[in-house]
Amino acid sequence: MITIENVSVKYKKTVLKDVNIKASNGECIGLLGLNGSGKSTLLSAIAGIKKPASGKITTEGKIGFVTQENALIDELTAYDNLLMWTSMKKDDILKAINGPKLSILKVNDFINVKVRNMSGGMKKRLALASVIITGPDILLMDEPLAALDIPAKSDILKFIDSFKADGGIVFIASHEAEVFRHCDTVYHLKDGKCIEADKNRQVVDIIND
Amino acid sequence: MIKASIKRILHFFPYVAAYFLALVVAAMAFAFFAENVLFKDGAFSMVHVAFYMPSDNQLNSVGFSFISHMNSIENSITFDECDDPEEVREMVDEGDVVAGLIIPDNFLSGIYYGNNPEIEVVFKSAETFDEQVVKDIMLVLANDLGIGQACTQTVYSFCDEIGLDDQASEDFASDIRSRELEFAMDRIGGIFDYETIDSITAYTLTQRVTGAVLVYIYLLSVFVFSYFCKGSNPAFIARAKLSGIHPAAFFGIEGASVFFMMYASFVLVVAGLKFTKIGVSYAALYRMIPVLIIIALMVTLVSYLFRSPVTAAYVSFSVFTVMMYLAGGLMPLEFLPKFLQESAPYNPFKYIIDITVGAMFS
Numbered sequence: 247m248i249t250i251e252n253v254s255v256k257y258k259k260t261v262l263k264d265v266n267i268k269a270s271n272g273e274c275i276g277l278l279g280l281n282g283s284g285k286s287t288l289l290s291a292i293a294g295i296k297k298p299a300s301g302k303i304t305t306e307g308k309i310g311f312v313t314q315e316n317a318l319i320d321e322l323t324a325y326d327n328l329l330m331w332t333s334m335k336k337d338d339i340l341k342a343i344n345g346p347k348l349s350i351l352k353v354n355d356f357i358n359v360k361v362r363n364m365s366g367g368m369k370k371r372l373a374l375a376s377v378i379i380t381g382p383d384i385l386l387m388d389e390p391l392a393a394l395d396i397p398a399k400s401d402i403l404k405f406i407d408s409f410k411a412d413g414g415i416v417f418i419a420s421h422e423a424e425v426f427r428h429c430d431t432v433y434h435l436k437d438g439k440c441i442e443a444d445k446n447r448q449v450v451d452i453i454n455d
Numbered sequence: 456m457i458k459a460s461i462k463r464i465l466h467f468f469p470y471v472a473a474y475f476l477a478l479v480v481a482a483m484a485f486a487f488f489a490e491n492v493l494f495k496d497g498a499f500s501m502v503h504v505a506f507y508m509p510s511d512n513q514l515n516s517v518g519f520s521f522i523s524h525m526n527s528i529e530n531s532i533t534f535d536e537c538d539d540p541e542e543v544r545e546m547v548d549e550g551d552v553v554a555g556l557i558i559p560d561n562f563l564s565g566i567y568y569g570n571n572p573e574i575e576v577v578f579k580s581a582e583t584f585d586e587q588v589v590k591d592i593m594l595v596l597a598n599d600l601g602i603g604q605a606c607t608q609t610v611y612s613f614c615d616e617i618g619l620d621d622q623a624s625e626d627f628a629s630d631i632r633s634r635e636l637e638f639a640m641d642r643i644g645g646i647f648d649y650e651t652i653d654s655i656t657a658y659t660l661t662q663r664v665t666g667a668v669l670v671y672i673y674l675l676s677v678f679v680f681s682y683f684c685k686g687s688n689p690a691f692i693a694r695a696k697l698s699g700i701h702p703a704a705f706f707g708i709e710g711a712s713v714f715f716m717m718y719a720s721f722v723l724v725v726a727g728l729k730f731t732k733i734g735v736s737y738a739a740l741y742r743m744i745p746v747l748i749i750i751a752l753m754v755t756l757v758s759y760l761f762r763s764p765v766t767a768a769y770v771s772f773s774v775f776t777v778m779m780y781l782a783g784g785l786m787p788l789e790f791l792p793k794f795l796q797e798s799a800p801y802n803p804f805k806y807i808i809d810i811t812v813g814a815m816f817s
Contacts, residue, residue: 295693311697313690321466322459330459331698380698 247271248384248415253291253301254438261287263438265301269431271383274406274416276429278443283435285419286314289386292417307383307415314388316373320362324353324372327361332379342379347412350405351375367398374402384415391422403428456700456708464712467683468719474679475672475720482668483731502589502789505535505546506556532589540575547577551793553586554578554593573601603635660787665735666812667784669724670804673717673750674779677771680716680754681764684709688762706755714751721747735815742814746807778804 248269255262261284269275277285290296292303293311318327328339343353351371356364364372370390377385387406391399399422406416406428418425426432434443508519523534535552537543543555557575559565565572576597578590610631614624685691686706695705721743728735736742754771761767779785781795782804788796799805 290693293693293697295689295696309697311693313693315688315690317685317688317690317694319459319463319685322462326459326462329462330456331694333456377694 247304247306248292248417249302249304250288250292251302251304253288253298253303255284255287255291255296256299257287260299260438262291262298262435262440265440267433267440269415269417271413271415272410273431274410274418274429276426276432277417277419277435277440278421278426278432279419279435284438285435286388288435288440289388289417289419292384293386305384308381309384309386310377310380310382311386312374312377312388312390314392316369318361318369318373318376321360323360324357324364324368324375327372328353328376328379331376334379339379343375347408348375348378350401350408351378352401367394370394370398371401374405378405378409382414385409385417387416387418387420389420390418391420391425399424456698460708460712463683464715468716471676471679471716471720472723474676475724478672478675479669479724479727482672483665483728502586503533503535503552504554504556504589504593505537505543505552506558507537507540507543508558509560509562544577547579550579550797552579554590556593572604603632606631606635662816663787663808663812665728666815667779667782667808669815670746670750670808670811671775671779671784673747674754674775675772676717677754677757678768680713681758681761681767683713683716684755684758686755686759687767706759710752710755713755714748717747717751717754718744739815743811746811746814749807775804778802779808782808784808 248267250265250267253262253265254260265288267275277288279285287296289311291298292305293309294303295311317331319330322330325336325339328343329336332339334342340354340357342348343351343357351374353371353375356368356372359368361369361372374387374390385406390402390406394402403424406418409416410428418429420426432443433440506519508516510516519534523532535546537546537555540557543557546552547555555575555577557577559572559574562572562574574597576593607628610628611624614627619627681687686702686709692702692705695702722740725735725737725739757771758764758767761770776785781791781798782802783791783796783799784804788799791799
């Protein structure tokens, strides 16, 4: 469960003003908005990385954050990158990536490949796997489908559905229309305000409102 | 995370080793030949000494000319002649010269007649090895001269005591002076041996250049380590925070990793220097640890401050180059303008260089 109450976030000027969102277990929330509208800032505030100027954010459960920029080490393999953020042993890591939750991401196919030799899709799958392996209850995803090919997008969307089905909460900031079809609620961020939008409308129409 | 960090170090170290190998070889080649560049005959006079000499006796000028044209003196000391003794004292007070010599009026005739005239030697505190050497030599010579004068005076007193006439006293004193001069001339060749003095000074310079260039190369390793350190990437900081790792601990882990790589490369540098005539001490392997820790933390900090490794590299190059220049790391302080020499004690890089030179060669 996540409750965001009257949250405002400021950098030099106010980026978000009086944001109110509630999300229950098994729910997926979509955040839509132009560049600089505050989508990433809201995710950072939920993660506890950016402190709100006012308001309150209550979260229950462990948070995993897949940022736009991958937190991956180029000179290490996929396996070593997974090792970076978990204290699990090798066998447990291999078991986890082949288990029901993570097998959708197909990380095992490139487990010994160094990040610098990976495609964008591989990096995104690995970044997601490295977050999921730590066992979060809440998943924050910033532009998870950016610059991915169709199979990679499909795998990540499948994963989102399976995470929801297991009772996890997902927050996704994106521009991609297909993401919002997997969301239960979509919010439009504009001029610092966060307004619930009709997820069945075209993304372009929502943004032009 | 520790396990993954060790793997990172192992994967990254070849790049670090290649960086240090390329730069250290080039720098050592420079350090190795620095003495030839900076210590050619008449290339530079390192230390300035002011002097006042009365014009009452031509022998003063002849003697001074003789000394100042000795190869060793000509290549290491610049003499600035003053019009009066007060000017000498002022130049020393203001730090324009390291020492001053004031030869009193009637100096030579005073020696002949046992009046015990004293050359006044004025010092300021020495800041470099070369200045200290010059000061020590001047002090020894002044003491030798004083002992000679005391002997001459004793002879005159003795002659007076036993009732000898002036001519006999003068003969005795003349004999003593001849013996003193003969003794001094025998030794002076050894003291002012050109090869000895210049090779010592050149060796000191080579040590300093080696130490300073090494510090500079380690500081500029931001070029390599900014690709290793991930603290400037918000994604890593976010992951660290969500994984329960405090950003300071993340900094500590990466700083320690940078230190280990720097230290491993330093072991290679020491091993390499053992094949040169620079003669680094093995004790440097533990003495340099504090210096390398400081530099590793500085390099990590700079890498964290700038989001792009390229920006970090350019900024560190600009800042560290200026700071090293002002600290006398890229050019001996003696060759810098006076106001820059005076600002050097406030520059922390000067002390890093001093400690490095001490750690490696003392």
